[in-house]
Amino acid sequence: MGKSIVIIGAGIAGLSAGCYGRMNGYDTRVFELHDKPGGLCTAWKRKDYTVDGCIHWLVGTNPSSNFNRIWRELGALQGKEVVNHEVFIRFEGTGGRFFDLYTDVDRLERHMKELAPADTAIIEEMTGAIRAIGRVDMPLPKPREVSSPFDGLKMLPKMLPLMRPLMKYRKISLRAFAERFTDPLLHEAFTGIFDLPDFPLLAFLFTMAWLNNRDAGYPVGGSLEFSRAIEGRYLDLGGEISYSSAVEKILVEGGRAVGIRLSDGSEHRADIVISAADGHATIFDMLEGKYADDKIHRRYDSMPIFEPLVQVALGVASELRDEPQTVSFPLPSPIEIAGQKHERMQVINHRFDPVQMPEGKTVLITTFMTEYLYWEKLYDDRDRYKEEKKSIADAVVTAIEGRFPAVTGRIEMVDVATPITYKRYTNNWQGSFEGWLLTTTNMGESMIKGMDMTLPGLEGFYMIGQWVKPGGGLPPAAQSGREVIQIICHKDGRPFTTTE
Ligand SMILES: Cc1cc2nc3c(=O)[nH]c(=O)nc-3n(C[C@H](O)[C@H](O)[C@H](O)COP(=O)(O)OP(=O)(O)OC[C@H]3O[C@@H](n4cnc5c(N)ncnc54)[C@H](O)[C@@H]3O)c2cc1C
Incomplete structure (x- = not known):
């Protein structure tokens, strides 16, 4: 029997590590806090509409690109139609002209x-x-x-x-x-x-460049279906997943990770522990900060992250066929969220994914970056939190009716997700939707070196996912799951193998 690996989190990174672990004969078990796979790569149902919470563009969708191999190995795209948009976004200027980003x-x-x-x-x-x-x-x-x-x-x-x-x-x-x-x-x-x-x-x-190469398309069916396809591949490979299983602590004996303890008190031991969960919670809660050196403290104290989002989705009984799939337009009066004035709004019309809504209808989605601490405080007063959500929804509806008059009187569903929603469902630090912000300072380093997947002084333990890949995103998450198994195979002196 192969060595056993416990994986924390069934996001794309955790599922990927599970798949490659199974392809290489390891005995893998994933523990996921939520009741479904995908982590941030998810969607939810509201009335007859599916609100997609993630994929706009997925690098590696062109079957002839090198990266596509990872998606094939993970069974992520097989049988799925991929939409390549002609215009990525229409930008309507304040002067009345518009620019199409073809x-x-x-x-x-x-x-x-x-x-x-x-x-x-x-x-x-x-x-x-x-x-x-x-x-x-x-x-x-x-x-x-x-x-x-x-x-x-x-x-x-x-x-x-x-x-x-x-x-x-x-x-x-x-x-x-x-x-x-x-x-x-x-x-x-x-x-x-x-x-x-x-x-x-x-x-x-x-x-x-990826868009021009038709290598950054949208897989029809959307984010949760994409995650479920990888979950299916993992289960077919014989992997195990336990849902509604929150990991509270990583067990360490003699400087070596030996398993995990769940919030229900049960302990699960393994030869290797991989955390594909939030980086901050892994280092500072599950491991109580015992393996964080100055470099790690500095990173979590000062490196910027992608700020969390407020996402508003509207289910509309109209297709808005003549409108671009994504449009950014100036607002006649700014929308204020958490003390920050937003002067423009970007709306995605999801009609390109007919699986997600009834015929003749569509889902419009808009997001705003916002400040986490404001929402954390507000959530202590549940009534005020709900009022704030409602007031943002009202402002968005007014703005959308102004820009798309055809939707007036046809809005059948309104859904608002806040940074608290992202935090509650995925436990990502400060509700961040993509981990470390990509900047001109860290881009070169992250592309060439990447971040360490191990922690100083701790054996038998690895971290993967968006918190070790600045800029985040689904391809780096999947890639980190593949890389960690390559490293483990190398250490065990066995060849790394993959199947499709
Ligand atoms: C609105 C939005 C749009 C996006 N658009 C794109 C896009 O177009 N293209 C793209 O490539 N990327 C996009 N992303 C980013 C992408 O979704 C993420 O970078 C990626 O999914 C991160 O995957 P991950 O596996 O590293 O982390 P996560 O998805 O955060 O997975 C971590 C998993 O660990 C679980 N977990 C956490 N704590 C515990 C615990 N204590 N015990 C057990 N389980 C735990 C969580 O529930 C979660 O399932 C978008 C994200 C959002 C929110």
């Missing part, structure tokens, strides 16, 4: 030049960089624990075309780049599309 780079370039002929040089520089990045299909990297300098050398020729854009843009934010557009609409759009002050230009360029 996913096809040639079309994007033509559109931008029509809008802003004076900015031709900067437009061509940007689209040139997207094309250059898109020509490189990133090989699946081996974790550094199992790779040799020779592996690095082998990768080098494939990565060479990336060197120029990486060196040139590695310290530049999208906002700083936006300053170079003289056209007011393009300047406004590139400042506002990713509403994060230090969002790296490179992250935007990579995203556009």
Whole structure:
């Protein structure tokens, strides 16, 4: 019999580790606090509508890309239709003009030049960089624990075309780049599309390259179906999952993790423990902060995270067929949430996933980044918390009726999720929806080195998921589950094998 592994959390990282563990003959058991798989990659039913809580774009959907192999191994996409949007987002400027962020780079370039002929040089520089990045299909990297300098050398020729854009843009934010557009609409759009002050230009360029390669589509059926497909693969491989099982403590004996204790007091021992749950709770609660050195303290004290979200979803008895799938528009009067004024709103019209709503209807979803502590305090007074949710919902309905008059009188469902919702259902630190914020400071480091999956002084223990992959997202979560089993196989002196 193979060694036993306990995995905390049935999010995408935990399920992935479970699948690869089973493919390599380990005896795996996942403990999940919720009653379903997926973690943040989830959806919920409200009346006849499905509110999707996650996937907008999934890297690795093109069957010919290297990353697609991981999704095939996890059984995540087989048999699913993938939608590749023509326009990623329509940005309506304050001056009345609009800009379509086409996913096809040639079309994007033509559109931008029509809008802003004076900015031709900067437009061509940007689209040139997207094309250059898109020509490189990133090989699946081996974790550094199992790779040799020779592996690095082998990768080098494939990565060479990336060197120029990486060196040139590695310290530049999208906002700083936006300053170079003289056209007011393009300047406004590139400042506002990713509403994060230090969002790296490179992250935007990579995203556009994947979209142009039709490698960042949307799997029809949505987020929970995607998670359930991986859960199905894990169960088919003979893995075990225990739901409604909150891990309270990681058991350590003589500097080695030997199992876990659940909140019901039961203990489950294993040769190896992998936490695919929230990083902060793992280090500071389940392990009581005993294995956190200065570096880890500094990280959790000061490294920025993706702020949590307020998400408002509306079920509408109209398809809004002529509207773009995602539109960002300026609000006639700002919406105030947790003391922060939001001057524009971005709405996704989910009609591209007909499985999620009755025929002829749609779900509109909008999200706002917000401050966690405000919501934590508010939640102590449940009536005020509910009133705040209602008042945000009312403001969103008014704004949406203003922008899409056809929905007036046709809204059949309103659903509001707050940072408390995300915290309660996934236990993510401060309700964060994607872990560590990607910035111009950590982008290079995270791409080249990644964060440690182990803790100092603790044997037989690994951490995976979005809290060890800055920038978060589903592909890094799945990749970290694969990498951890590669490392464990390497330590055990056995070959790492995968099946599809
Ligand atoms: C609105 C939204 C949109 C997003 N859009 C995209 C997108 O378009 N593309 C993309 O790639 N990514 C997207 N993401 C990000 C992506 O969902 C996450 O980065 C990814 O799902 C993280 O996976 P994970 O397995 O690392 O963590 P999680 O999903 O947080 O999984 C952790 C699991 O551990 C469980 N757990 C926690 N504590 C315990 C405990 N004590 N005991 C037992 N179990 C525990 C949780 O319940 C959870 O199931 C989005 C996220 C959100 C919220």
